[in-house]
Each structure stands twice: as structure tokens, then as C-alpha cells.
Amino acid sequence: MSLREVAVIGTGITKFGELWEESLRGLGIKAGFQALSEANVGSEDIDAMYVGNLSAGMVLRQEHVGALIADYCGFAERHIPTTRVEAASASGGLAIREAYMAIAGGFYDIVVVGGAEKMTDATDIQAGSSVTSGADEEWEAFYGATFTALHAMCARGHIDEYGTTREQLSAVPAKNHTHAANNPLAQFPFPVKPEAVSGSGLVSSPLRMLDCAPSSDGAAALVLAVGDKARELCDNPVFITGSGQGSDTLALHDRPKLCRFPAIAHAAHAAYAQSGKSATDIQVAEVHDNFSISEIIALEELGFFGHGKGGPAGEQGQTTYGGQIVVNPSGGLKARGHAPGATGIAQAVEIVQQLQGRADKRQVEDVKVGLCENHGGTAATAVVHVMEVA
């Protein structure tokens, strides 16, 4: 059977950062309303809502976040279906995929996808637990493995296998901070030099403080519509032409190689196959750089560069303006900020705005095909979307 076309017709995103005066629901409403307004639709037009969130249960003692956000967006009166999905930091990307599938499959015509996270209301212990809750509690977190320590092992594996260098790692956050300097909604909208990354405090060898993305507050939202309605409501809808999802063992120690994230390759393969595009067609991408090593591995798994070539490519300027592909024009998780449930959706907001030519100073020239890659835990879940404009 053939799937129906699905397009993004509206985007919403808040500032990311330590937003002490904002609540989870307040952030959700702000992004949701902005997306509705941009799409020029009202709550009476919405058939369903999908919400991505990781930490509200552990941090705020609030589960059932799908009903919560839909209620506060004014959808409760019409009793529309509201669904929360969770896959650690991939929760946002997964919410997009579930909404995409529901429209493509014929269940709904117009759906709001929202992601929100409020990390700064947590104590240090709560915040740490909520981040490691995406890893294996019984075999990793319980023994004291932090999320940074787990990724440090991946970095060590990559260094051992491919000779990846400190300078190559440092080039990733430096590039993303340079991009974020043009993003007024970024948490850290200022440049950081590679030497500053290399000289920042050691957290878990070889990862240093500026290799690590922050835990942020923030929200983002999309309005998705079936093809004909999208064309009717929007002058330049951005079509989701490929959607893929992959999984892996939750614990790192069960995998054959620490330097690979095969769930990303699996998701990318599916998204490329569906869209008929390949890695060489992608002009702009948002990828999941929760640590500098994660961006390098993601670039390789997505096929943008060969295995072991992700580090050198970044250092040589191939992942920024004027290079082979612009990666994380928003500033990525490192510099725009990382609000787990919102992150995957914030990535899509950036790619949509890039493809619609309204990314201001961050605009990549003449882009028609973009990609979002969002993963959770140490990539035990990965979600990839290919997006295109006519």
C-alpha cells in the first residue's frame, strides 16, 4: 500500500537554557501556540497530539504529559487523542515519527507534535538520575557509570580504532558554538575556540566540560498535515519524505564495538530508502551532539563520511558553511541547548526553517534536502528523518 504524503506546516520553539521563570506546561503551551499560529490553524482543526518528554516523572512527579500539554493547549474540550512517547533523549524525534506514521497511515489529517523538558527544577541527584535513566540502570547507572563516562568509553573506542584526536573532538563544539552565535534562541550564543574546548576541565577522560551538552529547559513544536491539506494551508510546506527508527542494546557492554552506533545506521538506511535519497543528497543536517564524540559517530553512521573520517572532516571544515554539508546550523545540543523531549523537535524546526529559507544569519544557501538525527541513551534508540521542499 502507498503511504500518504506528510508535511510540516508550522513550527514553534522557545529559548533554550536555564529558564527559572518557566514551567513545563508553560513552555509546552508557548511552543504549541506558536506552531498553531504559524500554521494558521486553530485548535478545532487538530486531530491528535503527540508529545515527547523524558524527565517530568522523575523531576516533577508528573507523568501523563500528553494529556497535560494537550489540555493546556486547549485541546481537551474536543477530547482528541494525545500520546506521550519516551525514548530518553530521542523522545522528540520519536514523537515526530509516531505522528508522521499516524498521518501517513490514514488515521489523522492534522497533528501537533510537541516536546518540552524542564530539567532545572531538579536537584543534582534527580537531574543526574533522569539523564542516566536512558542507560541501563541495573548494569550501568547502578554501578556509578554517569552518562558522560559511558560516552567517554565510546570516545576511547573511537580513538583506539581510528586514531581520532583531541583536536578533532574539540572542532565539534567549536563549530557548533560558532553556528549558535547566529541563533538568538540558543542557550550559549557565542563562539568558543577549539583550544578552549581542549583546555576545559576533564569530566571523564577523554571528554572535557566543553565536549558535553548542557541539560536545558525548553520546548519545540510542529504542526504536521497530510499532503493536500498542507498545500492548501501553507505556501512552502516541508515534506517528510523519509522516516527511520533503530534500536540497540541498552547497555554498551553488550555491543561488539564501542566506536559504532548501529541504531543510527539502521534508522538512516530506512529513511534514505523511503525517500530515495542518499547521504550525498543531504545539504543540511541537525545531528545529536550530546557529546562531541556523538556528532562524529553520527556523521559516520549517517554515511556523510566514512568510518573514522568524521573527526578529520570536522577539523577540515567539511561540516560548516562552505563545506560538504552544514551540520547543526542551530548550534546543536551543545550550544543551542539540550532539552531531551524537545531536542528532536528543535532539530526539525531548524531544518524546516532552513529549507524554507528563513533561517536568517544561519541560512545555508540553496538547500532543498535536509536531515534530522536524534538518539537516546548511548544510541539504544535512533530516529532519522529526511525532509524536502519542492
Added chain:
Amino acid sequence: MSLREVAVIGTGITKFGELWEESLRGLGIKAGFQALSEANVGSEDIDAMYVGNLSAGMVLRQEHVGALIADYCGFAERHIPTTRVEAASASGGLAIREAYMAIAGGFYDIVVVGGAEKMTDATDIQAGSSVTSGADEEWEAFYGATFTALHAMCARGHIDEYGTTREQLSAVPAKNHTHAANNPLAQFPFPVKPEAVSGSGLVSSPLRMLDCAPSSDGAAALVLAVGDKARELCDNPVFITGSGQGSDTLALHDRPKLCRFPAIAHAAHAAYAQSGKSATDIQVAEVHDNFSISEIIALEELGFFGHGKGGPAGEQGQTTYGGQIVVNPSGGLKARGHAPGATGIAQAVEIVQQLQGRADKRQVEDVKVGLCENHGGTAATAVVHVMEVA
């Protein structure tokens, strides 16, 4: 566009109860393997997995439960998509619906749906918080409202509006315990007299201890397949012919009436419309009796009895063997047990086994059409499925 047929071809369910020697992942594996074995499929046949879970983050510090359960079921090597959904106690029913939609829409052919919950590893405070996390934290739980207190207000509203009596409330758990006496996997497989319910300790007026379902450990799983594969793999597949979902305000105080759960009516309307069946066609149903009042309201919202008639119908024997419709032959949440993420799936396991004529001493005679109703919070999410055999 037309949707593809979807059927259940395998079921798995564990004992429900205080399972001190079982872990969340152990329970998940047990139910999952049983469903695979019953369906006569191997892990190489599975295209995706959906998991329902409420409390693992708050109780076990373990989120990312989709990847966890899939990993421990042996699916990680093939990197299949794994998705956790959460809508408080409706998490299990919602996992079925998302899996159903993914197959009906054309994305996957064979999907495992699992639900697991481990409530007894919690401290009293954790367990209490994880239950009230399905209500509105800022406007209900924060002020001390327990989940029982919120349902007590619904009961009070129903008494005020319709004159529902103590005896009518007590008839619900008494009937469900009588049913559970024939279910060897039930947490409380023994009869309880209506007078014992009426004489049990007051928890939150008018609800007494035996009006309230327990917080249980347990797991359940289904294998779903697209129509042609279901017929090929299974002699008597049970088709999901209608699926509906509804939402409501998270907080009770935002609703016009305390004695109604309109999200259930919304979900039922959609499921009936899709299946071409009406309330009068349903011969056997599992409904969400987390409190005695919940079953009464659900019976009314599902259209089995008029508003205000649910209490009298139960008292008059219309909801048990020989009556108009057999409700909760498994014993329901009250007597089979209530393990939130597993509950909606356990309901489906019972209805499938009833429709296949293999429910042993619980068998309802000559049943062809059944229904499951699962809700979360004070019915801020409701999911209804209509199931049929040829």
C-alpha cells in the same frame, strides 16, 4: 484510504501480584516470550515493538523501557524500532493502539506489544507519587489529593446526580472477585462478599478499601500481525476491528461534571464507528475498574447502560455470567490486579482468550465480539478496542 486488517495471533501474561522475586525486565521477557511462542514466531519475524509502562522512571530510575524490554527479548541485534508510550494507567492500551495503527497504516507486518510494571520495588512515597503522577501534579497532587481522593469525588458526584448506592458500589468488586476465583493468574483469586466491601475500612469517603484496586507487579504481551499473515500463522486470529482514543483535562476541577468520563465515550464512539458495531453487540468486556465507581462510569460511557443505570445493572447481575454482558471475567483491576503498563494488555489477553474459547472456567459462552476499555488518571486518556473472531 483503507486500512489493513490487524489481528492478535499470540498472547502472554504473568501472574499479577506482589512478585518480590521478579524484576521489571524479567517480567517483560516472560510475557514477551510466551506471546512469541504462542504465535509460533521467532525474534527474526518481528518488525517492531511497542511497550507500555508508567512507573519505571520514578520507581526504578529506569526510563527508555522500550529499548530495555526489546533488548532483553533478543530484538536488539536486528535493531528493530522500539517505542515506549505512557499515559498513566492507560499506557498498555495505548501501546496496543500505536502498534495497531502502525500495522494498519502499512509500516510493519508483525509487532510485539508488551506492558510491564514493577510497583512493589517502590517506597510508599514513590508508589504514591507514581500513581498520582497520572493526575495534575501542580493543581491536584501537590495539594495532597491522592488518587483515591480524586475518585472519591467522582463517586460523590455520581451519588449526587443519580442516587447511586453503597450496595451498588459494593456489587462491583464482589462480582470481579467472584470472576477472579476462576483465574489462576489473578492477584486475589477468591470471592469477596458485597457486605465485606461495604464493611471494609474507609479510605476516602465514600470509597472503602475493597473499592480500590491494588498496585501490582505484572506483565502481559501480544503479537499483532497484518491480516494475511495472521490467517497464515494462526487458526483463529482475533481481529481488532475498532480502535478509539480520547482525552480530557488532566485535573478534575476543569470538567463540567464529576460523574462523567467523556474521554471514554469519545474513544468508544470512534471504536464503534470503525468496527460497525454498537454497544449492544458487545458480549464480553474488560473495563478499567481501578475503583468500583470507575467501572460503573465506564459501563455508562461505553453505552452498555444509560447514565445512572450502571450501578443498578451490576447489582441486578446484568454484568456477570447470564446477564446482559459479562464485564471483567478476568477479575478486572480489582481482583486480577493492576500493573499500570500491563493492565491494558492484560485486558486484551483476556478478551482474545475468551473469543478463542480457551478461557477455561471463566469462558463466556458463544462470544464473537468483545471490547477492552483502559483509562489513565481520572480518565484524562481513554483507549477502547473492539475485537472479533470470524
